Amino acid sequence: MQLSTQTLSALSGRVATPTYARDRLKIRIVHLGFGAFHRAHQAVYADELAGAHGSDWGYCEVNLIGGEQQIAALKQQDLLYSVCEMNADNWSGRVVGVVRQALHGVTDGIDAVIAAMTQPDVAIVSLTVTEKGYCYVPSTASIDTHNPLIEHDLAYPHQPQSAPGVIIEALRIRREKGLPAFSVMSCDNIPENGHVAHNVVLALAKNRDPALADWIEHHVSFPSTMVDRIVPAMTPASLEKISGVLGGMADPAGIACEPFRQWVIEDNFVAGRPAWEKVGAELVADVLPYEEMKLRMLNGSHSFLAYLGYLAGYQYIDQCMLDDNYVRAARQLMIGEQAPTLHTTGVDLTAYAQSLLARYRNTGLKHRTWQIAMDGTLKLPQRMLDSIRVHLARGTAFPLLALGVAGWMRYVGGVDDNGEKIDISDPLATQLAELVRNSAEGHARVEALLTLHHVFGKDLPANPLFVSRVADAYALLQNQGAKEAVSQVIKDLA
């Protein structure tokens, strides 16, 4: 049996199902990126709002690139899917009913996606398209005009492929038809994500039509958000567990996540917004301090554990948490090296670090270090390098951040501490492989990887202290392996 409107009644009692009239919901948000995270985060807030507060904010879910099977599954099951919260072996489920339409940019065609975005009721276009979806240069937060999707959209603006290109085409049509603009809300793990979305959309629009760019500048807002909930990529095992929660019913679009969730949203919407504050979201004037805290403390320590953990043979984050040295290192990284760089006020950062470590220990999550390690060239700047810049400016030490960067360098070298090959997933994978192939192991490898200006900017490779700290950490990893290196750095700090 598969999840659908017909089979919903068979679930009652076991899992929460929509208590509201689904057909009352209007498509007021088009979401680009029906991936793991959105399913377990923003859609759940909307589901709670519809259930408990009579909200009529429904979603059109879109995948532009990849994820064909999730869109197909949604269509097959009357646009229903399930979310399970997992805590060790205690799983609880709900069926989300706020999706009113599902489209794929390739299988349904980009015209259908743009038509959905130009429906009069649409007030928000939100995004979880990963760092790659913004087609930007992380070290400058500006558009990458050499990105193949952008090159395509510059040549064929009416048939765009990139997320910014699709947004611009939809806005062009809305302007032409005299329809109001929508807000563009990024929910990706990027610092000042609204600012990055604004930069890439405006830059591409200017290239296309300065008058359209001017209209966008005056009519569209790009609120930033800080999003938090750990949602590992699904596996056959987790899908099977979901089916167990659903009493044996299959749900290929189902998703499992930790119980915790947080959403901080810049309250800057041009055409209205759902009353998210009624279901626990924080609406604020400035998201930056929250984003910075989360990116450096949570995502920074996650990346540290991912690189050093993967090299040592730890497949999952909760396995890293069984190694006391890794726990100490993650805590010290957060409290000693990330927290002092933040602009956050009024938050107990030591308690925050403790709560993160407790979340990492959740044995139900099975969050793969490999998954967190992917796309490092897009993640390192905001997770580690920005903090390193603060330490360099202040003259303070950053041994664990240096070890994290060196860990990434060892990781992209392609061989773990047991001599096993690593499958590197990164938009710059070809360039990384070339740099690795053409450099000798050791200091020369560090120098070679530092030539990636997209990642390190021009300032860090020119800073002798930065280069020597990372090179020393790299040598330690090369000579002792990750486990011993983490233990050594922690001992030196004691």
Ligand SMILES: NC(=O)c1ccc[n+]([C@@H]2O[C@H](COP(=O)([O-])OP(=O)(O)OC[C@H]3O[C@@H](n4cnc5c(N)ncnc54)[C@H](O)[C@@H]3O)[C@@H](O)[C@H]2O)c1
């Ligand atoms: N999974 C988590 O625990 C978590 C937590 C907080 C934030 N996030 C953020 O959410 C975002 C999505 O993560 P996820 O876990 O859902 O990943 P996912 O791999 O499950 O989904 C990725 C989504 O991005 C889309 N996408 C990928 N490349 C694209 C491109 N070039 N253009 C347009 N769309 C593209 C895919 O269609 C898919 O919908 C990321 O930015 C991530 O940092 C994830």
